[in-house]
Amino acid sequence: MTSVSDKSKQNGSSVVSTADLCRHYRMGETLIRAVDGVSLQVQSGEFIALLGASGSGKSSLLNLIAGLDRPTSGSVVVYGNNLAELSRLELSKYRLRTVGMVFQSFNLIPSMNLMENVELPLRFAEVDRNKRASLAQTALHRVGLSARLRHRPSELSGGEQQRASLARALINQPRLLLADEPTGNLDSHTGMEILDLVREFNETLGMTVLMVTHERTLAERYAKRLIFLADGKLVDDQRNHEHETVPTLQGGRP
Amino acid sequence: MICAPADSPALDESAREKITQLRDVLEASPDIRFITELRYQDKPHLTLIAALPSSAKERDAFENMQGQFFSSDSAPEAILQKSFAEELLGKRRKPGEDDTNVAELGPPLLGKDLVMRYAERMATPGPAITASETNGTQNAVSDHADDVAGAAYSVISREQTLKIVGISDLDPDSLRGPGRARVFLPLKFAENLHVMQATSLRDNSSAAANTPTYATVSVRVRSAKNVATVENAIRKMGFNTFSIVDATRSMRQFFAVLDLFLGIFGSLALAVASIGIVNTLVMAILERRREIGIMKAIGASDVDVKKLFFAEAGAMGVLGGAVGVALGWTIGRVINIGTNIYLKRQELPPEQIWFVPWWLVLGAIVFALLVSLISGLYPASRAARLDPVQALRYE
Numbered sequence: 001m002t003s004v005s006d007k008s009k010q011n012g013s014s015v016v017s018t019a020d021l022c023r024h025y026r027m028g029e030t031l032i033r034a035v036d037g038v039s040l041q042v043q044s045g046e047f048i049a050l051l052g053a054s055g056s057g058k059s060s061l062l063n064l065i066a067g068l069d070r071p072t073s074g075s076v077v078v079y080g081n082n083l084a085e086l087s088r089l090e091l092s093k094y095r096l097r098t099v100g101m102v103f104q105s106f107n108l109i110p111s112m113n114l115m116e117n118v119e120l121p122l123r124f125a126e127v128d129r130n131k132r133a134s135l136a137q138t139a140l141h142r143v144g145l146s147a148r149l150r151h152r153p154s155e156l157s158g159g160e161q162q163r164a165s166l167a168r169a170l171i172n173q174p175r176l177l178l179a180d181e182p183t184g185n186l187d188s189h190t191g192m193e194i195l196d197l198v199r200e201f202n203e204t205l206g207m208t209v210l211m212v213t214h215e216r217t218l219a220e221r222y223a224k225r226l227i228f229l230a231d232g233k234l235v236d237d238q239r240n241h242e243h244e245t246v247p248t249l250q251g252g253r254p
Numbered sequence: 255m256i257c258a259p260a261d262s263p264a265l266d267e268s269a270r271e272k273i274t275q276l277r278d279v280l281e282a283s284p285d286i287r288f289i290t291e292l293r294y295q296d297k298p299h300l301t302l303i304a305a306l307p308s309s310a311k312e313r314d315a316f317e318n319m320q321g322q323f324f325s326s327d328s329a330p331e332a333i334l335q336k337s338f339a340e341e342l343l344g345k346r347r348k349p350g351e352d353d354t355n356v357a358e359l360g361p362p363l364l365g366k367d368l369v370m371r372y373a374e375r376m377a378t379p380g381p382a383i384t385a386s387e388t389n390g391t392q393n394a395v396s397d398h399a400d401d402v403a404g405a406a407y408s409v410i411s412r413e414q415t416l417k418i419v420g421i422s423d424l425d426p427d428s429l430r431g432p433g434r435a436r437v438f439l440p441l442k443f444a445e446n447l448h449v450m451q452a453t454s455l456r457d458n459s460s461a462a463a464n465t466p467t468y469a470t471v472s473v474r475v476r477s478a479k480n481v482a483t484v485e486n487a488i489r490k491m492g493f494n495t496f497s498i499v500d501a502t503r504s505m506r507q508f509f510a511v512l513d514l515f516l517g518i519f520g521s522l523a524l525a526v527a528s529i530g531i532v533n534t535l536v537m538a539i540l541e542r543r544r545e546i547g548i549m550k551a552i553g554a555s556d557v558d559v560k561k562l563f564f565a566e567a568g569a570m571g572v573l574g575g576a577v578g579v580a581l582g583w584t585i586g587r588v589i590n591i592g593t594n595i596y597l598k599r600q601e602l603p604p605e606q607i608w609f610v611p612w613w614l615v616l617g618a619i620v621f622a623l624l625v626s627l628i629s630g631l632y633p634a635s636r637a638a639r640l641d642p643v644q645a646l647r648y649e
Binding site: 063069088097109124 | 544545552553556557646
């Protein structure tokens with residue numbers, strides 16, 4: 001553990017830092033190494049695509065960084081928080097404040113309208129009721145859903161639902177956006193619309209983005225760094241040269 | 255409270271005085287009552303007559319009396335119960351009709367005379383006489399005539415004129431006071447008549463002596479709380495006792511048993527309902543696993559999830575309680591309406607048998623809330639413990 005924290009200190013600017021991260025499951029007799037010794041540094045403001053075939057462990061890695069799952073061994077440190085050492089309550093606060101999540105299947109709560117869905121993280125953050133409504137309205141306006149505030153998720157198209165879930169992910173102003181196949185259930189046109197939004201947030205808000213996808217063309221189009229996983233191991237980590245010349249808000253380079 | 259002689263001691267004047275001196279006893283008066291014939295304007299009326307001690311004047315039972323109480327404890331005067339007064343005047347009351355006002359009965363009857371025919375008991379010295387007299391029958395008890403000198407008495411028919419001084423509102427069917435009697439006489443006066451009472455036959459030996467013994471003595475006690483102790487004291491003296499407390503004892507036991515059974519059924523229903531709530535909530539958790547996973551992924555803590563399900567259980571409880579109270583109230587209303595239809599057919603005044611006090615409404619809802627919150631404890635903590643990754647994977 002000491003070596004890990006030393007490492008994270010060395011890379012002061014890295015917001016996500018994993019060291020020899022493992023997540024093993026036991027399925028009956030067989031041991032599944034979903035994440036198997038991944039060491040990764042993510043700098044602030046990066047837009048990273050995690051690529052790999054299905055079952056390569058990219059979603060498991062994302063869940064570990066999101067604090068939804070705990071590592072079997074190794075460490076994952078996000079903004080100075082060693083997630084393996086946080087209590088359940090601290091972990092929930094971390095998910096609430098530090099990360100925002102977007103899923104392939106949108107994961108909006110079907111019994112609530114968009115306003116209520118977007119307000120939900122504010123409720124958990126115990127934000128004042130009146131303030132909640134205006135914040136949710138602003139967030140939905142930003143993703144272009146001002147006309148859909150009182151609609152239920154089932155009344156919306158996939159693209160609209162994903163926009164709403166983006167609004168929800170950003171409502172608590174997290175520093176890290178984790179997206180798990182955000183375009184998986186969308187056609188390529190709406191998928192690009194969503195990723196345009198994500199890139200906008202990345203560039204204007206300086207938000208670090210980690211996106212799991214298996215669509216290489218989309219990854220190359222939007223991400224500044226591509227990380228390839230296979231069988232739970234990190235097999236390639238490359239800069240996306242198309243974005244070499246695009247400066248980030250902070251003026252740094254990925 | 256009434257005491258009747260048990261086997262051994264005689265319930266006579268000295269025993270009565272002893273009872274009077276017991277703690278918390280206000281008064282002990284011999285209970286004289288007999289059925290006999292009263293003539294009013296030459297029409298005979300058979301009725302139950304009872305003696306009243308002068309202390310009865312202060313009791314609320316005689317508050318609404320027309321006329322006045324007896325002028326003295328030995329005056330040949332009578333107070334009539336309202337229904338008897340109506341009978342004398344030839345009025346017949348239809349069932350369900352409003353009571354006639356006592357005031358209407360006063361003027362035609364007060365000050366009038368009644369002739370009472372009764373049987374006087376007289377001790378007969380010497381052996382039994384079997385012959386009949388013209389004026390009455392003589393009763394002989396021959397069993398042990400030789401052993402007991404005065405074991406015989408005669409019964410002589412007599413007439414006595416009584417003046418009607420009052421008409422009372424007292425309900426003849428109430429157990430309070432000398433119940434069921436319809437004509438009252440002053441106690442001393444009634445005692446001196448030596449009227450043959452039905453119970454006299456039982457203790458004929460003492461009846462033979464000319465010292466009065468009583469079939470029963472009514473004892474008035476300071477408060478209902480003292481009844482049991484006074485009763486015990488009198489029993490120790492060797493008399494049987496009977497009180498309203500005794501009369502209601504079996505009824506109270508019945509209701510206690512009824513309460514017990516209702517309580518058992520109630521708690522069974524409660525247990526089943528709690529299991530129902532637990533089951534419903536556990537099912538809700540299974541159904542909404544994904545929802546719980548989403549909430550956790552976007553930052554809900556265990557406590558947040560627990561609160562949510564707890565609130566749901568509470569809402570269920572309040573709603574259930576409110577519906578239950580409404581249902582109970584409706585059923586009560588239906589029973590009330592039903593009984594009142596029945597009572598109306600029987601020409602009886604309507605009665606409010608079923609009613610729901612406000613504290614019960616509040617209590618039932620609060621209780622339902624508590625029960626469902628307790629039932630919600632386990633499901634809520636189960637929901638809180640759910641692993642978000644697995645919950646999210648669940649479709």
